[in-house]
Amino acid sequence: MQLDAVLFDIDDTLCRYRRSGADVLDAAFERTGHDPFITLSEYHDRYPEFVDDSDSMADLRERCFAAIAETKGRDPETGRTVARAYAAERDHANVEPLPGVEEALSAVEGLPVGVVTNGAPEMQSQKLAGIGLDDAFDTVVYAGYDAPAKPHPEPFETALSELSASPDRTLHVGNSLQSDIAGARAAGLGSVWVPDSDEPADPEPDYTLSTLSEFPSLLSERTATDL
Incomplete structure (x- = not known):
């Protein structure tokens, strides 16, 4: 079966920060002189609560840190300062x-290719530019801004519409089971998981790759077996 399109996630699928979030958070507390009362895992856990209602990444983070501060009996303004x-x-x-990005994109050359990413346009566009892929995609959907955040099916449906693609003839590639795999399944797309942890595969993806360098072989096998 020929594909109509392929979609990719950005964070920890196409690229990753050279400086870890934990290092940046430590630097933020050092810069402000406050003791480190927020952990990176707390930030990541609370992040989804504010995606759909925030105006920008800066606004989202301030809301998130303020909420964590308040939960811990701190002044919310302290959270905003951090x-x-x-x-x-x-x-x-x-x-x-990340390894295999060049091979994966070469393998889909000639196909409509898009991005569906959770994150603000001003943030995610810089990442694509940072790895030289700012002009590599036919559409980029900033979920949480252009549409509800993943795993809601709408950002995937938006990308499908812009690429004139059918969900059952489209693959979405991502690292997050909760956002990418669950979202792709909800929208009826084939799901390709490139894990960055040892967590159990729940929900179960259609395909699992060790790195994106395996993606060309997956495409060949999928076509050969008429999946």
Whole structure:
């Protein structure tokens, strides 16, 4: 079966920060002089609560840090101060491509190719530019801004519409089971998981790859077996 299109996630699928979030958070607390009362896992856990209602990444982070501060009996403004320091430390263009990106994109040359990513346009566009892929995609859907955040099916449906693609003839490639695999399944797309952890595969993806360098072989096998 020929594919109509292929979609990719950005964070920890196409690229990753050269400087870890934990390092940036430590620097933010050092910059503000506050003791480190927020952990990176707390930030990531609360992040989805604010995606759909925030105006920008800076606004989202300030809301998130303020909420964590309030939960811990701190002044929410202290959380906002730390969030602003975090923003000052984070360079969204300071990213590196993950193994196999070049091979994966070469394998889909000639097909409509898009991105469906959770994150603000001003942040995610810098990452694509940082790895030289700012002009590589036919559409980029910023979920949480152009549409509800993944795993809601709408951002995938938006990309399908813009690429004139059918869901059952489209693959989405991502690292997150909760956002990418669950979202792709909800929208009726084939799902390709490139895990960055040892977590159990739930929900179960259609395909699992060790790295994106295996993606060309997957495409060949999929076509050969008429899946």
